[in-house]
Amino acid sequence: MITVTDLRKVYRQGKKEVVALDGVSLSVPKGAIHGIIGHSGAGKSTLVRCLTLLDRPTSGSVNIDGRELSSVKDSEIRAARRRIGMVFQHANLMDSRTAAGNVAHPLELVKTPKDRVRAKVAELLKLVGLEGFENAYPSQLSGGQRQRVGIARALASDPDVLLCDEPTSALDPATTDEILDLIQDLTRRLQLTVLIITHEMHVVKRVCGSVSLLARGRVVEAGELADVAAELDSKLARALLPLPASEPLKGALQAGPVLEILFSGDTAKEPVLTSVARHFDIDLNVLAGSVETLAGQQFGHLRVQLAQGADYDAVLGYLRDRGISAKLAAAVGPSEPPDVDVDMPDFVTETGDLK
Ligand SMILES: Nc1ncnc2c1ncn2[C@@H]1O[C@H](COP(=O)(O)OP(=O)(O)O)[C@@H](O)[C@H]1O
Ligand SMILES: [Mg+2]
Incomplete structure (x- = not known):
């Protein structure tokens, strides 16, 4: 379970202050997938950095399974970060390592015994549907397969939370759906709590149970997908x-x-x-x-x-x-010119994707 309460992050640029997060609150129960959508500059990356402790919030709290992240001591950051698996837009694999080598990396960093690493890597690659690809290098894998390796690596430390930053933005539509279905399947099987940062409405439609629309550092609309979709005038429904x-x-x-x-x-x-x-x-x-x-x-x-x-x-x-x-x-009548409000909200394209 992730609970973010009144999170603020203010960056200082010389004398200027940039309010990147202006009181963000959200809550995602265990086993659920929450989508965060918003324009570029909305504060999505800042939120990810605060959740992964790459950045310290100015104020507010981030709580994961009852543990307060914002008060974690610097010496405990590494351990706290292992509770959170990260999936990036480009899998960010090491080209010089095989699929197995990439998945093994986070385990080697914490000095896991070799035979334990081997067994865990085999189990993870199987979990993401990459059995038999242990020895393939990233350059020999498709974009979807590389993302599967990225997901296996994110799960290596048995995290409670999976944080996915634009996980399918670099993939074609069919591969996007394969990866989204995999994330959904893993969420159920491993009872993960998942946040997906995205600018694609399709991602929200396919796998998210709830969603927050972020704009200028604030959550402007949020809720269960079925509830926000039923609001005729909401930006998200549109x-x-x-x-x-x-x-x-x-x-x-x-x-x-x-x-x-x-x-x-x-x-x-x-x-x-x-x-x-x-x-x-x-x-x-x-x-x-x-x-x-x-x-x-x-x-x-x-x-x-x-x-x-x-x-x-x-x-x-x-x-x-x-x-x-x-x-x-x-209210079109014979003497009135037709005047139908067909404007999309300004952040949505004709196909329903966010600009
Ligand atoms: N390190 C930083 N220093 C100053 N301003 C920043 C920094 N990082 C982000 N910002 C500002 O915070 C706002 C939110 O940025 P960001 O979180 O990157 O948005 P998004 O990921 O949604 O595009 C933007 O106005 C951005 O310019
Ligand atoms: Mg960003």
Whole structure:
């Protein structure tokens, strides 16, 4: 379990102060994967450095499994750091050492007996699916295999916590998913507590149970994935369930108001649109949509245009009564120009990745 409470880090540059972390709090239970996303400059690397004791926080606390890290004495830092496994964007392997040699390195540093090292390395390489690659050098391995070696090395000291800094940013999409699935599998099997720093929404969607959005050193949104995704106006929901731009239809029947609707969980399974059409005896059209399974639940984010003159207030009330988030995106009438709010939040690209 990781608990970060009101963490602040202020760097001094001459007379200037740079507030890199401005009161960050988060909590990740054992066996869970928490994603931290944010722009460049948001404070992600500073947070990693404070968690790995490469940097001392200015104030606040970092607690891992009941142990307060910020008060660890300098002489105990090495031992404390062994409780935290680090996985980097580029596996950062030693080119002159084989896969086995790289995984063995942290064990050799603490003078582990040779036969114990050999057995542990074999076990770790098997765990990450690299049996038979003991003697391969990094240059002979694919990017995904190198990252597997990096993960095996991170697990060599039997850490409680795995801290992954952009673990898949250098990998192609198929390899990204293999590595994410491996991290998820290891989290369950070894009951790790995992933090993944990323700028890719896909990583959050695929493996994170909870997420924090970091901006200017502060957590601006956070929560269980299923909860943040269900908030129609949250930045994270808009990034998790992006709606592509769309023009309202202008035909006589469909020059009506445009609604944005967010279904989640069980409500996603009900044929709500059909029931709206029947209940109000109106036509409607889906202009854009995004459907995802997040944290095992189905979510749908739709932009729907109702028939001209439809009583959108009544429709909104009907949807909300059924536990569905909905809002008016544009009240388009015959005399009004179409004006649909299709802007993505400024930190999200068209594909839903963070810029
Ligand atoms: N050693 C440092 N000295 C001064 N300012 C720093 C230092 N490290 C980071 N910063 C500043 O702290 C802020 C957060 O940086 P960083 O944690 O690297 O963000 P991220 O990893 O999200 O891109 C930035 O404004 C950055 O310029
Ligand atoms: Mg960084």
